[in-house]
Amino acid sequence: MNELPQQLVNGLLLGSMYGLVAIGYTMVYGIVQLINFAHGEIFMTGAFGALTVYLYVLPDGTTMWIALPLMLVGAVFVAVTVAVGAERFAYRPLRTAPRLAPLITAIGLSLALQQAVWAWYPNAKSARTFPQIEGGPFHIGSVTIQTGDIFLFLAAPISMAILAYFVMKTRTGRGMQATAQDPDTAKLMGINTDRIIVVAFALGAAFAAVGGLAYGLKYGQIDFRMGFILGLKAFTAAVLGGIGNIYGAMIGGVVLGLAETLATAYIADVPGMSQLGGQSWANVWAFVLLILVLLLRPQGLLGERVADRA
Amino acid sequence: MPGKGLLIVRQRSLIAITAALAAGALTLTACGSRDEDKGGSDAGGGGTTVVIGVDAPLTGDLSALGLGIKNSVDLAAKTANKEKTVPGVTFKVEAKDDQAQPSSGQANATTLVANKDVLGVVGPLNSSVAESMQKVFDDAKLLEISPANTNPALTQGTEWNGGTKARPYKSYFRTATTDAIQGPFAAQYVFNKAKKKKVFVIDDKKTYGAGLAATFTDEFKKLGGKIAGTEHIDPDTKDFSAVATKVKSSGADVVYYGGEYPQAGPLSKQIKAAGAKIPVVGGDGIYSADFIKLAGASGTGDLATSVGAPVEDLPSAKEFVANYKAAGYKEAFEAYGGYSYDSAWAIIEAVKKVVEDNDGKLPSDARAKVTAAAQNVSFDGVTGKVSFDEFGDATNKQLTVYSVEGGTWKAIESGTYTG
Numbered sequence: 001m002n003e004l005p006q007q008l009v010n011g012l013l014l015g016s017m018y019g020l021v022a023i024g025y026t027m028v029y030g031i032v033q034l035i036n037f038a039h040g041e042i043f044m045t046g047a048f049g050a051l052t053v054y055l056y057v058l059p060d061g062t063t064m065w066i067a068l069p070l071m072l073v074g075a076v077f078v079a080v081t082v083a084v085g086a087e088r089f090a091y092r093p094l095r096t097a098p099r100l101a102p103l104i105t106a107i108g109l110s111l112a113l114q115q116a117v118w119a120w121y122p123n124a125k126s127a128r129t130f131p132q133i134e135g136g137p138f139h140i141g142s143v144t145i146q147t148g149d150i151f152l153f154l155a156a157p158i159s160m161a162i163l164a165y166f167v168m169k170t171r172t173g174r175g176m177q178a179t180a181q182d183p184d185t186a187k188l189m190g191i192n193t194d195r196i197i198v199v200a201f202a203l204g205a206a207f208a209a210v211g212g213l214a215y216g217l218k219y220g221q222i223d224f225r226m227g228f229i230l231g232l233k234a235f236t237a238a239v240l241g242g243i244g245n246i247y248g249a250m251i252g253g254v255v256l257g258l259a260e261t262l263a264t265a266y267i268a269d270v271p272g273m274s275q276l277g278g279q280s281w282a283n284v285w286a287f288v289l290l291i292l293v294l295l296l297r298p299q300g301l302l303g304e305r306v307a308d309r310a
Numbered sequence: 311m312p313g314k315g316l317l318i319v320r321q322r323s324l325i326a327i328t329a330a331l332a333a334g335a336l337t338l339t340a341c342g343s344r345d346e347d348k349g350g351s352d353a354g355g356g357g358t359t360v361v362i363g364v365d366a367p368l369t370g371d372l373s374a375l376g377l378g379i380k381n382s383v384d385l386a387a388k389t390a391n392k393e394k395t396v397p398g399v400t401f402k403v404e405a406k407d408d409q410a411q412p413s414s415g416q417a418n419a420t421t422l423v424a425n426k427d428v429l430g431v432v433g434p435l436n437s438s439v440a441e442s443m444q445k446v447f448d449d450a451k452l453l454e455i456s457p458a459n460t461n462p463a464l465t466q467g468t469e470w471n472g473g474t475k476a477r478p479y480k481s482y483f484r485t486a487t488t489d490a491i492q493g494p495f496a497a498q499y500v501f502n503k504a505k506k507k508k509v510f511v512i513d514d515k516k517t518y519g520a521g522l523a524a525t526f527t528d529e530f531k532k533l534g535g536k537i538a539g540t541e542h543i544d545p546d547t548k549d550f551s552a553v554a555t556k557v558k559s560s561g562a563d564v565v566y567y568g569g570e571y572p573q574a575g576p577l578s579k580q581i582k583a584a585g586a587k588i589p590v591v592g593g594d595g596i597y598s599a600d601f602i603k604l605a606g607a608s609g610t611g612d613l614a615t616s617v618g619a620p621v622e623d624l625p626s627a628k629e630f631v632a633n634y635k636a637a638g639y640k641e642a643f644e645a646y647g648g649y650s651y652d653s654a655w656a657i658i659e660a661v662k663k664v665v666e667d668n669d670g671k672l673p674s675d676a677r678a679k680v681t682a683a684a685q686n687v688s689f690d691g692v693t694g695k696v697s698f699d700e701f702g703d704a705t706n707k708q709l710t711v712y713s714v715e716g717g718t719w720k721a722i723e724s725g726t727y728t729g
Binding site for chain 2: 003006007010011013014118125126127129132137144146219220221223225226229260261262264265278279280281282283
């Protein structure tokens, strides 16, 4: 059986999830040059927000087709609230501090959010099961697509299109571009940069929340640590695609997802490489790819749109 | 060249980020041991206090098993205090969280050794953690009894498979059976009783998982079974779709997984979702209610072997189950509850022997004496007869196959593996 089409779909799905989270890293970096390491935990709180809506807001037995949009709203609401709160109380007081200060703050915040969910969310000390969409998998030729993956397949490109429209066409979006290029001049031109920064955090959080909901639907479980590794991968995707570039984040995510999946599936079949294949080596190959890309194109795959900042 | 300057700044900030990240990861693994029970020493009898240490993952994704261990040891200590098993001695429990990390385990071992009242330690859960703790305890001659470690090398040395068994540490004992027995036992069941001939073997590369998968594979091949493929997964991820697709295209009719339930649950689910409707078989590491929760409805028919006879069915265990319920612990005793209780009780018996031999008082070299006494303990515990052979392994070598049916683990058959 030829498993290549299936593996490509697996990689594309994994990559889309990385991309959704990577957008948050790249937008915040593009505007305030902060690596928001708590972003993985924003993704995690989004997933728990969706679960909360399903478990404690909706009546028992609501079908997923009605529950899903409300869970999305809940996920986005929780994630955006946490992100905006983090910006207001953790990052804004440090806006003029040396760069390492907000970075360490972000790592601290990441730990704090994990432990808060661990301590206070009911039964979150081990993984919690996430509601699943009814219905069997779909078969297209030799490719199987799970019902839970449909959401991710639709949500990723739609989110991307909305984001592109927002950044390119709306007044706030253009304000974001201006702030990214030169915050001081943007301020002189009458742009409220504080507001723009909040919007960047909120947008990034909203995409992470979509990713969090997709994660729950795909794997059927969420836990308080889910954001840590995934956040690191998404950050890698953002660097791979060119940090600061929103299209780069999505491309970087998909490339990373495909690289991991294909490395798992095929490296072991290369003669003499059987010891270096399999899933436990997938990360190694993904990072080999990252190093190669950064050696040849230090600005990432799509470069950086705001390179004239310096 | 302004462009170059920008680049250097970026590189530097990336280095800073990497350094900070490494620091973050270190903090994550090092922030254990918040469970120090200091208050509330009930001076029953006004005599000596003996502390039984516990080391297990009390947080993180293996905490379901770890908390079961902690509670069961606590129950043993309370029972001994209530029944005045050792006159003049009050037992206290000090639990440490190792987060399933060898580095945390070793730090905990050092802390426990430093506390002079600690005369025995129950734990850890993970074989890889045990490797980091054994020497620390042995140097202090402090008795360690694990309810759950199954890696043969811990008691029989790294050459155990080559015929030259040598016990590396005299202070290490276990009430659990080893993988040298558990893996082949599972292979025989899968090949002879379940009639599966093509297996796909997956492990998580940890001491426990890889060891179990290896002993299973050897026996399965010996029986004439075919290995359709092997794969090692990364325990930090939940995405096993690429592996699941490989399993499906391999044409295997059963999957053997060496590892623990946080990965085994999603793995089972994703293998079935990929279209391979074949059972996943694992060891005692997946024998947890959480496995069923994580594997979902498609996990029905999955199998696990676990050490000993089913705790709930043994007459000697009925009392334990009832007492555990009566004590009102929040968490279930899980797979290792009975073994943890027996481990703690073995320590209590050893202390009792030492105290009796010394006219009702603890001698000054209590630790060495207790460790020596543990070698000869023998009593009827929750899991059957508890005693240790010359390597510190349990003499009770019974195993049970369980299957997921109707949302719970059902015992299918018990037996002993005899070479």
